[in-house]
Amino acid sequence: MFCVDDVSEASLVHKEDPYAAVILKKCRETHCHFCFNELPADAISCASCSIPLYCSDWCQIQAGAPKFDKSSNSFSGLEGLADDLKNYMSDVVLEGAPTLDTGHIAEHRHECHGFHWPLILPSEVVLAGRILVKVIEQNRRASADSNLVGFLDLSHNYLQLPPESKLEMHIYSIILLHCLQHFYRTELPISGIMVSKARSFIQKFFAFKMKKLHAEPLFSLQPVILLSQIQVNSMAVVRMQAPEVKGPIYEPGNALTSNLEHVKVGQAVYVAGSFFNHSCEPNIHTYFLSRTLHVQATKYILAGSELELSYGPQVGQWDCKDRQRLLEDRYSFTCQCTGCSELNVSDLVINAYRCTKLNCLGVILDRTVTTCEKQKLKLLIDAPTVYSKQVEKLKDANIAEVACHVFESDYKLEPQHCLVCDSYRDLEASCAAISQTVSCCKSSDTYLPNRLQDAIASNEVPTNILLDAVKCTDLLRTIFHPYNKRIAEVEDNLAQAFCLVGELQAAIDHCKASIQILEKLYGVNHIAIGNELIKLASLQILVGDSAASGSISRITAILSRYYGSHADEIYPYLRHLKGRQDAD
C-alpha cells in the first residue's frame, strides 16, 4: 500500500468494516458477538438458537439472528427505531432483497441451530466458514450475466508451513466442509476424490513421520488455502483495558500507575487492510471502534512512500532477532523492513551490557545480538551508497555515543567488547552475577522481580521486598547498559511499588528513570511513552507538582497522533487528566 499524496501526521488514512469477523472464545460471555463491545446487563441472544449474545437489536440483526416475524412481515422489539432503519433491516433480512448487494451477508445464519461454532472450533476455522458462506451467498445473488465473485485474492503461507500445521489445516477443512453441508451441499460438495486425497495426505504424513511433506503439492481444497490466508492476513480486534478509575485521580489510592493492556476480543479479515505490509518501525497505527478498523498516520508520509503497520513486534519492544523470530514463526516471512535492515540505536542498546570502563556509555553485546547486527552491516556494506547515507544518519542519531565502532572503516563489531572503547566484559560471569542478584533474598526462594510484581498485584508491598528490589536495581545498573530495557522494567515496578506505600516522590523519580530509557528505545513520541506519561502525570497531580500540566500536554499530543479524535473514547483516563489540567 503506497500513498498517492503526502499524508500529514495524525490523519486517518483508512477505515474499513471486516469481510468476516468472529468473537474470541474467552469473550463469548462478556462481549457482543457482532460488534465486540462489552455486553450490557440486558444483553439479548439469538431468538432462534439462543447461542450468540448481542448488545442490541441492531447487532442481532446484522449478525443474521433477527427478531423477525415472517407471517406479519415485521420486526418485533424494534419499535423505537426510525422507519428507514426498519426498512433497511427488512431488506437485509429478507431473502433476495435489493440491499443485500451492499456486501452484508449475515454471519450467524448458517451457524444457527447448530453447535456453538465459536466455542467448539478454532476462531480461524469459524472465520473460514463465514468467508466461504459470504462468497457463496454473493454468487447466489449475482445475476446470470454479472461476474461471479472469486475467493479472496490474499497472500498465504501454505507452502512454508511445517507438516504438522498442514495436516491440521486439512483436517479442519474436512470438518468445516461437513459443518457447512446442511446449507451448502451443492456449492461445497465433499467428493470421494477429496476425501481420498485427504486420507492419503494423512497416511503419508504418518508414514514419513512428518519429515518429507514440505514439498507435498496442494490438493484442490479451497478451505485449506483459506485457512492459511487467514493465518497471514487476519487481524486481532483489540480493546484497551484500563483499570477502573474508582474516584478522583488526585486522591491517594487512585493513581494511574498500572500498565494499560490491549485485550484481544475478536479476529477479523479486512480485505483492503490485508494489503498493508509490516514494518518494525511503522508509519501507521491501527485501532478498532466496534469492529471497524481505523488506520491512522503516526508520521508525516511523503507521496509515493509505503504505508506500513506493525503486525506485532516493534523496534523498542524487542531486539531484531526476537522480532524476526516471531514474524518467521507466525507469518512465515523474513522481515525486510528498515528496522531490521538498517542499524538503529534501540537494537544496539535494548539488551546490551554496560562497559567496564567508568563513564563510558559504549554497549557490550552478546554473540546472538552481534550476529544479527553484523547482518545489517553486511547489507549496508554491500550497498556503498546506502551505507554512506546510513553513516550520516547514524551520526545524527548519536549512535556514536554507544557504538562508534560500527561505522568505523573496519566495521568492528565484536561480542563481549565495548563498541566505543573496546574494553572486555566476561558475559558468562555477568549473567551469573545477574542470576545471583535477582534471586538473592533472605526470606524466600522466589525470583525477586516476580515477588515484587506479585506484591504490587496484591496492592501490598512489604518493606523488605521493596528494599531488596531497590538493591537489586542498583546492582543491575552496574551490569546492564543504562538504556537496557530490563532496567526500565524494574524502574517501572519500583514506581508502582513506591506509589503503593505512599512514597510518591520516590515513585515519580523511578517513573522518570523508566521513561528516560524507553525514550531511547522507542523515540520520544511513541505511544509507549504516552502510556508511561499517564503514570507520571497521575503521580505529579498527587503531589501537586506543576510539571503535571506539561506531561498531560505531551500525552494529549501523542494519543491524538495515534488515535485522532477517538483518543478520549479509547483512553477514558484522558478525560480525567485533562479535567485536572483545566482545573489547575
Ligand SMILES: C[S@@+](CC[C@H](N)C(=O)[O-])C[C@H]1O[C@@H](n2cnc3c(N)ncnc32)[C@H](O)[C@@H]1O
Ligand atoms: C498481510 S500480507 C501483506 C500484503 C502482501 N504484501 C500482498 O501483496 O498481498 C502479509 C505478507 O506480506 C509479506 N510481507 C509483509 N511485510 C513484510 C516485511 N516487512 N518483509 C517481508 N515480507 C513482508 C509477507 O509475505 C507476508 O506474509
